[in-house]
Amino acid sequence: MTLEEWEREHILTVLVKTDWNLNKAAHLLRISVSELQQKIREHRLEQSKDVSNKQEHLEG
Amino acid sequence: MPKILVIDDEMPILKTLELFFQKKGYTVYTAPTGREGFDLFCQQKPDVVILDIRLPDQSGLEVLARMQATDYAGKVIMITAFQDMETAIQAMKHGAYEYICKPLDIEEIEKAVEGALQTLTIEEDIPLLEAVKDPQKLEVIIGKSENMLEIFKMIGVLCQNRAPVLIQGETGTGKELVARMIHRNSPYSQEPFVTLDCSSVVETLIESELFGHEKGAFTGANRVSKGRIEAAGSGTLFLDEIGELPVNLQGKFLGFLQRREFMRVGGNLALQARCRIIAASNRDLKEMAKQGTFKEDLYYRLKVITLHVPPLRERLPDIPLLVDHFLQKINLDLGTEVSILQNGVMDRLMLHPWTGNVRELENALVEAIVRARGKVLLLDDLEKVLATDDDLLKRGTSAYSLEEMEKRFIRKTLAEVGWSRTEAAKQLEISLPTLRKKILKYGIEFPEPE
Numbered sequence: 001m002t003l004e005e006w007e008r009e010h011i012l013t014v015l016v017k018t019d020w021n022l023n024k025a026a027h028l029l030r031i032s033v034s035e036l037q038q039k040i041r042e043h044r045l046e047q048s049k050d051v052s053n054k055q056e057h058l059e060g
Numbered sequence: 061m062p063k064i065l066v067i068d069d070e071m072p073i074l075k076t077l078e079l080f081f082q083k084k085g086y087t088v089y090t091a092p093t094g095r096e097g098f099d100l101f102c103q104q105k106p107d108v109v110i111l112d113i114r115l116p117d118q119s120g121l122e123v124l125a126r127m128q129a130t131d132y133a134g135k136v137i138m139i140t141a142f143q144d145m146e147t148a149i150q151a152m153k154h155g156a157y158e159y160i161c162k163p164l165d166i167e168e169i170e171k172a173v174e175g176a177l178q179t180l181t182i183e184e185d186i187p188l189l190e191a192v193k194d195p196q197k198l199e200v201i202i203g204k205s206e207n208m209l210e211i212f213k214m215i216g217v218l219c220q221n222r223a224p225v226l227i228q229g230e231t232g233t234g235k236e237l238v239a240r241m242i243h244r245n246s247p248y249s250q251e252p253f254v255t256l257d258c259s260s261v262v263e264t265l266i267e268s269e270l271f272g273h274e275k276g277a278f279t280g281a282n283r284v285s286k287g288r289i290e291a292a293g294s295g296t297l298f299l300d301e302i303g304e305l306p307v308n309l310q311g312k313f314l315g316f317l318q319r320r321e322f323m324r325v326g327g328n329l330a331l332q333a334r335c336r337i338i339a340a341s342n343r344d345l346k347e348m349a350k351q352g353t354f355k356e357d358l359y360y361r362l363k364v365i366t367l368h369v370p371p372l373r374e375r376l377p378d379i380p381l382l383v384d385h386f387l388q389k390i391n392l393d394l395g396t397e398v399s400i401l402q403n404g405v406m407d408r409l410m411l412h413p414w415t416g417n418v419r420e421l422e423n424a425l426v427e428a429i430v431r432a433r434g435k436v437l438l439l440d441d442l443e444k445v446l447a448t449d450d451d452l453l454k455r456g457t458s459a460y461s462l463e464e465m466e467k468r469f470i471r472k473t474l475a476e477v478g479w480s481r482t483e484a485a486k487q488l489e490i491s492l493p494t495l496r497k498k499i500l501k502y503g504i505e506f507p508e509p510e
Contacts, residue, residue: 002489006469007462014460017430019152023395024430028460 008043020047062177065089065106067097069116094118098126105132108176113140128155135176179436201237202385205375214367219245226362227340229369232419235340243296251295256288259301267309268325277326292335302339303348310355317361372414379410386425398429404439467502479506
């Protein structure tokens with residue numbers, strides 16, 4: 001695994017664990033919230049927000 | 061008699077759960093649609109709701125959101141046929157208490173229901189701690205045990221003068237906090253409080269960090285730089301881990317303490333220092349002096365006034381106070397509202413050895429609070445935290461700290477390629493200089509060549 005892949009995975013794990021609460025996640029990662037936001041942009045991390053879509057998907 | 065509401069369109073599930081919980085002595089209501097379920101919720105105010113995410117008329121997540129919007133605080137357990145993390149996250153985010161996947165395991169549901177009820181009772185019974193708005197207030201030393209009272213007394217005496225102080229205590233006992241308290245209660249509290257951790261600076265740089273350097277003193281010294289002594293002005297210079305000060309610098313430092321004069325590196329002008337020196341170490345300096353790793357004269361100069369900060373295990377009565385204090389502080393930091401301890405949590409905290417002292421306690425609480433849902437810190441969550449890498453908790457890093465984990469990942473990769481930097485850089489897809497920098501920064505040690 002490359003360092004970048006590793007970082008992406010690690011940050012995503014923490015985000016999922018904290019339900020994308022950036023305060024909590026940044027605290028666990030021991031970085032600032034703005035650094036975390038920067039990294040989320042860099043790694044193009046996204047939280048799937050659209051509940052209704054998800055639902056269709058689940059039921060379909 | 062606790063009330064349970066089950067909302068599911070599958071009749072067999074509805075019937076099974078109804079019978080099961082009735083036998084256990086609960087009052088059970090059932091509904092096959094979201095609309096009927098929500099009406100029953102409003103009428104009956106059940107303690108626990110078991111809610112299928114897939115309903116014929118609307119999504120269970122919508123029903124959940126509507127329930128959360130009422131001011132009634134029942135706990136909701138979500139059920140779905142799909143093991144899908146995103147949905148789980150959505151459900152938890154909307155305030156669900158728990159999330160369970162089909163095929164249903166009746167014991168798992170029972171356990172979740174019991175947990176929900178417990179959380180509910182705890183939330184009702186115990187008055188909430190008053191939330192603290194002012195973070196400044198939280199930087200205080202907590203304790204009423206006898207050995208801490210002794211420390212408070214000493215702080216009261218020491219803040220009246222400017223004599224050097226040595227603070228000894230295990231790692232994580234709060235030596236820096238004691239130093240800050242001395243500074244803050246002194247007449248020069250408005251002056252700077254400057255710290256230098258002697259263990260965190262590379263040996264070759266520590267002299268210039270401390271004394272500063274003149275332009276051209278060494279390669280890369282492009283301008284005059286003031287050291288920490290100058291930066292501290294008439295305030296306090298706190299030297300942490302003084303035991304790590306390189307031996308060749310210990311002599312210079314002693315000279316500085318005696319004459320209160322110093323020169324910048326590469327300079328020839330003697331400057332006058334006005335700051336107070338407070339030094340701290342978790343190592344036994346007396347022992348080090350005996351073994352010759354710490355200059356004896358310097359030890360005798362420093363030890364005139366020594367404070368011993370006790371380890372946490374010698375101040376057990378302080379643990380409840382500390383927990384109270386840290387909960388407020390962490391809630392403020394994280395925007396959480398965890399203010400209640402489940403039965404058994406405090407007992408467990410009193411039993412833990414806390415070799416990493418107050419810092420380990422604080423870090424354990426942070427990790428447990430991140431796991432908590434709602435207002436209650438559960439024993440289960442705490443056990444999980446205490447069972448994980450307590451080495452990290454002791455050193456003050458989180459088990460998820462980006463730097464710490466990156467260091468481990470790089471070390472692991474290096475080991476896998478037989479400690480070849482070139483190979484590791486290739487695999488990590490970073491340049492060799494970047495890898496070298498990281499190895500230096502993290503202090504990754506290579507195995508001795510055979």
